[in-house]
Amino acid sequence: GEDVEQSLFLSVREGDSSVINCTYTDSSSTYLYWYKQEPGAGLQLLTYIFSNMDMKQDQRLTVLLNKKDKHLSLRIADTQTGDSAIYFCAERIGYSTLTFGKGTMLLVSP
């Protein structure tokens, strides 16, 4: 499958902004997604962006897409301890396949 790369770990202080980065390789991706996994739980869809968009904002979440560089980022404003989790970016190719990155563990300290 195609590669989706993410940094493995990010640590921030409560109230700061967090930025999680992702790069993907398949230029035919139609949608790109961010999922959140809390300890012991499944994956929860956080947000998505269509491949012809540059930015999407949803409350505290901002997704930026640089299609030329195949770079996706998720910014969480005013990060809270409840945001501590593993965050996965994923690209959708066609109708049936999501390719995931290895996940970024976000640790938010008080």
Added chain:
Amino acid sequence: EAQVTQNPRYLITVTGKKLTVTCSQNMNHEYMSWYRQDPGLGLRQIYYSMNVEVTDKGDVPEGYKVSRKEKRNFPLILESPSPNQTSLYFCASSSGTGVSGYTFGSGTRLTVV
């Protein structure tokens, strides 16, 4: 409530003893998929299905079987489990249309001893 239900949540078994992990969705989704999650490797797709009786291999299909006899169900079968199949397994479903990503089940933690 729209959901993907996997059973069991936890399973410990011995090498070679056939097992089935069940998955059911109530959203009338066309697409269903199985992933395994391992530390440092993220999620890797095992098999997926585009409709009843239509399945295809993902990135890591060896040692697994699936079937899709009904739209709502997509069981994962390990005919002869081995310790390297110890992992966290997720079933997911999607309508495949528009923006839809996958909706995930809560996971099955399998240990093969």
